[in-house]
Amino acid sequence: MSTAMPAWSLTENASLKALNTFHVDASAEQLLELHDPSLLPDVLAHPHVVGKPLLVLGCGSNVLLADNVPGTVLVFANRSIEELEHRADYTVVRAGAGVNWHGLVMWSLQNGLSGLENLALIPGTCGAAPIQNIGAYGVQVDEFIQAVDAWDRETGEWVRFDAEACAFGYRDSVFKHAPDRYLITAIELRLPLLHDLRLGYAGIAEEMQAMGVELPVAADVANAVIAIRRRKLPDPDVLGNAGSFFKNPVLPLEQVDVLLQQFPELPVYPADQDNRRKLSAAWLIEACGWKGFREGDAGVSPQHALVLVNHGTATGAELLALARRISASVLEKFGVPIEPEPRLIGAQW
Numbered sequence: 001m002s003t004a005m006p007a008w009s010l011t012e013n014a015s016l017k018a019l020n021t022f023h024v025d026a027s028a029e030q031l032l033e034l035h036d037p038s039l040l041p042d043v044l045a046h047p048h049v050v051g052k053p054l055l056v057l058g059c060g061s062n063v064l065l066a067d068n069v070p071g072t073v074l075v076f077a078n079r080s081i082e083e084l085e086h087r088a089d090y091t092v093v094r095a096g097a098g099v100n101w102h103g104l105v106m107w108s109l110q111n112g113l114s115g116l117e118n119l120a121l122i123p124g125t126c127g128a129a130p131i132q133n134i135g136a137y138g139v140q141v142d143e144f145i146q147a148v149d150a151w152d153r154e155t156g157e158w159v160r161f162d163a164e165a166c167a168f169g170y171r172d173s174v175f176k177h178a179p180d181r182y183l184i185t186a187i188e189l190r191l192p193l194l195h196d197l198r199l200g201y202a203g204i205a206e207e208m209q210a211m212g213v214e215l216p217v218a219a220d221v222a223n224a225v226i227a228i229r230r231r232k233l234p235d236p237d238v239l240g241n242a243g244s245f246f247k248n249p250v251l252p253l254e255q256v257d258v259l260l261q262q263f264p265e266l267p268v269y270p271a272d273q274d275n276r277r278k279l280s281a282a283w284l285i286e287a288c289g290w291k292g293f294r295e296g297d298a299g300v301s302p303q304h305a306l307v308l309v310n311h312g313t314a315t316g317a318e319l320l321a322l323a324r325r326i327s328a329s330v331l332e333k334f335g336v337p338i339e340p341e342p343r344l345i346g347a348q349w
Helices: 039-045 101-110 204-210 218-232 254-262 281-287 316-334
Strands: 002-005 008-015 027-034 054-056 064-065 068-075 080-085 090-096 145-152 156-162 182-192 238-244 250-252 267-272 276-278 296-301 309-311 344-346
Touching: 008 254, 039 182, 054 101, 064 316, 090 101, 101 218, 101 267, 204 218, 250 254, 254 276, 276 281, 281 316, 309 316
Parallel strands: 027 068, 054 068, 064 344
Antiparallel strands: 002 008, 008 027, 080 090, 090 182, 145 156, 145 182, 238 309, 250 276, 267 276, 296 309
16 A cells, blocks of 8 residues: 655655665565655654654664564655855865765765765665765764754754764764754755865875876866775675674774784774774685675675675674674684674574
């Protein structure tokens, strides 16, 4: 049964296979697609929605559906981008929650703005970007977010967070700690017209050298990042995956020094504090022999040890079981706990 009203629609017993990049064949009790976020309070009070569990999905690029989803799955379909303010050195841009993230990155470059180029080709929507504080190649989105608009389900009010109130951290934010409370409807970003390009992360300078670029601009960095990601990471449209499945662990410097004595080849990177260091989860996993592993249709990409893949009909439960085995082996070998980056739906880690 499908019930349609202006600016939103509600579909019962809806497949979520096309709404998660693992392509897990889970279903939702009902799927709510909302084009006009201003109607959100009224929609949430609808008799078919009120009182039931609610899960927001963007592109499903940072979730693992370990089971069918009870209640309502909400998809924001507001996909407009607008320029709010122009200054001599920056522009403030507002993007609806349903805007494709990579689409926003390419739009910004086409409009002469910079800053987001290192974040090219990250799957997902703009509404999901601040939750995880997405980052890649030495850049995190919190550097550019000016404000986040959301509906607070607890107080029943519209709220607006400035960057400080978002409490951003490494793959972290206030929204991640209250995953069912705030429904993000739009983000605002302050994007510079010119800024110092981030070229120091492994592979970017080498990629541009291979491309024959001597004096790079922001678009060149984006092209280099796109090429690297396509080479290292499987295309979720071809092979189901959610990108990097595990977060890089951040440990006290003393513990890292002990590990380096035993494993001197272990890659180590700066972290959020001087007395902490970030390790490569991919290296840890590969050292445990998991790269390219496959059991049934659940496996690990032969391209990148951080990426769990669905070769066809793997269930979310099967992928989760594999992730737990990988984590346990890393802990046993190195004494280092690793945790999933995607949100687990229908299961606990």
